[in-house]
Amino acid sequence: MTALIINNIHLKKYKGVKMLKRWINTEEFENEFRIKQSTQRKMRREGVLAYSKIGGFVFYDRNLIDKLLEDHNVNATAEKAG
Secondary structure, X not given: OEEEXXXXXXXXXXXOEEEEOOEEEHHHHHHHHOOXXXXXHHHHHOOOOOOEEEOOEEEEEHHXXXXXXXXXXXXXXXXXXX
């Protein structure tokens, strides 16, 4: 298995398949999702955004981010009606 670093995103290459790393820090989260670190802090405080903290550093589990996005998915027909 080889690891690649492209635009601050660590990719793992396994048998020709590139996979994003599971844990990302606040800066990577901001770059990928365009949510500022101050907004992330507010979301963490309000319990909206799950995180892990080690030695003052905050990390987000990409699986939980995906779940958050899925849980807040808005159906196009529902948005038209509301």
